[in-house]
Amino acid sequence: MKVCAKMNTLKELSENRPIVILGAKNTGIDFYHFLKRHNIHNFLFYVDNKIQNDKTVSIESFCDYLRKCDKKPYAIIASRFMMKDFSDLCDVFRMKYTEDYCKATDYLGPSYQIDLHNRCNLKCPSCPQGNYTPQGKQEFMPFDKFTSIVDKILLETPNLSNIALYCWSEPFLRTDLKKFIEYVQEKNISLQLSTNLNHDFDIRQIVSLNIDYLRISTSGYYFSTYNRDHPSRRERESYHVISNLRELRRHLDELKCSTLVDIAFHKYKYNIGDDLEKMKLLSEELHFYLTPFNAVPLPIENYIRLCQNDTYLYKKMECQKFINDPISIVRDHQNFKYENCSFANAIAITPSGALRVCCGSFDKKNILTDDICGIKISDIRATREKHKLCKDCRRFGIPHAFETVVS
Incomplete structure (x- = not known):
């Protein structure tokens, strides 16, 4: 799928709900800028236990957010080493792959x-x-x-x-x-x-x-x-x-x-x-x-x-x-x-x-x-x-x- 078509798909999937990026290191940062370049401005926060800053929450805090929110966010898994853990977490909260979450590598290029x-x-x-x-x-x-x-x-x-x-x-x-x-x-x-x-x-x-x-x-x-x-x-x-x-x-x-x-x-x-x-x-x-x-x-x-x-x-x-x-x-x-x-x-x-x-x-x-x-x-x-x-x-x-x- 060409980049423009993929971006339109992402915009449709994340429309009217916030985007969270699971992983705040290199790939997470890359995806944040990727969103900004393509005029997607509904980023909410990163989820990461090791990195602490004003844009990042812990996994536990993210789980609390999912339990309380009226509309689930669209999640981007942006951690190679936590890929399975984050996928399992999404499954626990009944989030479906593609519809509710995806991998950063589904979109990012070289x-x-x-x-x-x-x-x-x-x-x-x-x-x-x-x-x-x-x-x-x-x-x-x-x-x-x-x-x-x-x-x-x-x-x-x-x-x-x-x-x-x-x-x-x-x-x-x-x-x-x-x-x-x-x-x-x-x-x-x-x-x-x-x-x-x-x-x-x-x-x-x-x-x-x-x-x-x-x-x-x-x-x-x-x-x-x-x-x-x-x-x-x-x-x-x-x-x-x-x-x-x-x-x-x-x-x-x-x-x-x-x-x-x-x-x-x-x-x-x-x-x-x-x-x-x-x-x-x-x-x-x-x-x-x-x-x-x-x-x-x-x-x-x-x-x-x-x-x-x-x-x-x-x-x-x-x-x-x-x-x-x-x-x-x-x-x-x-x-x-x-x-x-x-x-x-x-x-x-x-x-x-x-x-x-x-x-x-x-x-x-x-x-x-x-x-x-x-x-x-x-x-x-x-x-x-x-x-x-x-x-x-x-x-x-x-x-x-x-x-x-x-x-």
Whole structure:
């Protein structure tokens, strides 16, 4: 069903009753903006037990609401991990699928990752900025190029999920980041940003823009742990992250902003003890979301080489530090047939406007087209699946391995 027809269906189903979104994290935020872009303004609240803000109620409060309301709301299930729980909840209150509730994925389309430049101030072991051959000179996306790409995205995928202003770069190194953020916000598009938060920038200015989602990528609480893969001459530099997290909370409170801050904690064998516990306590203190996950040796190009028994790369990347041995992961999963890929619905764009094979690839030789504006977005998936990198990735069972191991 085409997007316009699906939107008309949603408008009819939700007419004269409020809309509630079950799940207040990324997908929930994406759907909220999706509704606004299509002039559906009867959103009531999010339902989520882990995220607390003025737009969100607990599951228990939602159940009380359902018991007392005269007309049941139309519900959107926007949580992958709570899908069954929310579906069961709707069934308990005799809400019928399609008529009374649906899944956000019934409507949402692709997400986009746009690198505004190709730099980072760190060299992390699970990122190509730290473990891959440098890919040439520095690149910066001009603002007019960016606006033309965003306009094309909106025109060809009005059901897009979100735009993230990062893939393999540190976006906050761009001093003109503000205007890029504002342009996405003007279009009512869900916006995601990521930072290692380990350098100096105007935190208050970014907070004042009240962005939807901010991911803080880190791998340690203590200096001795963080410094293991981010060597520093000065011990105080390692605590840039901790002090900046506290400053971030202070500005959010002062400016009364509702940005969802998600601390993405990369787990290795050496940091899953006291470091992780300390970060849990800090995230609770600051009312930030914490997402610990098993680090994997991206990009895909490296992973494929490891699957081909590249022992030199295995030693160079110190793969023994990863919780799951990359070779064992693939050996355990390569017999599964390719069905769903966690990267399939993400479209990655380089600072020059080129289109990567997928958001997990990095090497410049793995480019689908030099200019995304020269290809129909509807053709990307089919073109991608014909590419050798995509075929090799599926052949080794990497998509299925990521689905089951990263979490």
